Amino acid sequence: MKIGVPKEIKSNENRVAITPAGVMMLTQAGHQVNIESGAGLGSGFDDEVYKGAGADIVSSADQVWAQELVVKVKEPQPSEFSFFRKDLLLFTYLHLAAEKEVAEALLENKTTGIAYETIQMANGGLPLLTPMSEIAGRMSVQAGVRFLEKVHGGKGVLPSGVPGVSPANIVIVGGGIVGTNAAKMAIGLGANVTLLDINIERLRQLEDLFQGKIRTLASNQYNIAEQVEKADLLIGAVLIPGARAPRLVTEEMVKTMEPGSVIVDVAVDQGGSIETIDRVTTHEDPVYVKHGVNHYAVANIPGAVSKTATYALTNVTAPYLLNLANKGLKSYVQTDIAFARGVNTYQGKVVHEAAAKAHDKRYTDISSIFE
Structure with a gap:
């Protein structure tokens, strides 16, 4: 799978979605990782370190967002909405219940939004949050x-x-x-x-x-x-x-x-x-x-301690990211209930019940789509 990692543009957000170790895990599994130049500097990772882990460094956000799967830290900012499209998978913190603009943009463009914060284990645990x-x-x-x-x-x-x-x-x-x-x-x-x-x-x-x-x-x-x-x-x-x-x-x-x-x-x-x-x-x-x-x-409180936070985030997101890249969305949703709970929007539908309720939208069960 072709994976893009953009530079975060939210004010004073110095985290990056993945460490060099996470990149190496993906590239060794046969996936292509494209990282926007300078994306890791706020967390202490320069482009050369990412290259050494097998990533391709690209010069613009456009190139990163053109990939099949984009991995971020924070919810997309309004200037990033233009990158949304139907065949894009977006994996990041979304907080859609409080982010009406982001929710509407994802739905309008039929983009699949997968939220770290709603991946939920059977015991109620939120491993990525x-x-x-x-x-x-x-x-x-x-x-x-x-x-x-x-x-x-x-x-x-x-x-x-x-x-x-x-x-x-x-x-x-x-x-x-x-x-x-x-x-x-x-x-x-x-x-x-x-x-x-x-x-x-x-x-x-x-x-x-x-x-x-x-x-x-x-x-x-x-x-x-x-x-x-x-x-x-x-x-x-x-x-x-x-x-x-x-x-x-x-x-x-x-x-x-x-x-x-x-x-x-x-x-x-x-x-x-x-x-x-x-x-x-x-x-x-x-x-x-x-x-x-x-x-x-x-x-974005953890953004102030970006190095610690980026390591901690990649520790928990990397296994889910690798499984998503290896299996594809449909197979992963069908085989992992915890991950399925992370999918908030799909093809113009709200597939997370709490997000639907927050914005008075119709809720569609993700399992009914991937039967």
Whole structure:
């Protein structure tokens, strides 16, 4: 199969879809990999390294997008929509529930869109989303405490406190991969950590994991409101696979926070779980202030640690990519249910139920197409 890897053009997105090791795996299996010149520089991989792994380096995005299968990191940007066509397979993070423009462009051009984030195992695990969620969860605390500093517009609170002075209150809404990793970082910094989740069994697991170093609460409107008011740093860590994130923190709750407090909403690329997250920011300009609270709403948080993130991403995407290239779409969908859940659009149809619901589109079961 002919595979294209374009340079990411989203603001401050330094990741690349594949490492040289991933390229070598594909080329040794007989596939052709075309990489846009300079695509790997942000992650520390120059063109020569890719050539050594068997890739062909091409000079333009047009050449990359002309391949049968295009592999990316982030959702396509509007300037890339012109490359969409009926015989194109696109494999990347799509977040279609929150990206109406991308969804419409894929459907209009009858392009097959396969989303990393909706490939889902029988146990509910999201293997291609997990490593980026781990990174985003850890970085949510790293970014949040930076903007608690007075010099960055915060209230001037040290996460750990010092003897005689209380630590910061870090509140995490959601106990999945993001929330768990955020808690790890927050505990390491010595903060008071409270984590809320609707799944009591999950809270029980986290109590055991952290051995009493965090406080857990059932997630409901009363408890969320009470904890938001006390939070120095509030982290939104809620995910419903393929769907828009539920708005759990209301604007009225945010108004109760002290000036200079910080909100980091990791769910911003799925529409955000906090009502006052009303725009997406960038690494270049990551924060805006609303009701006196710093809002960090960067949609590609792992892009700031691009080398780590690219290695972590390729570790999990490479096996799926190789199987797709070896088997072709139809055979792979028929033989791997987890992968089949990753297909969001096909030939002008929405074949992921949550994405269809988000945009009030008709849902078509992918298995009925490939019978």
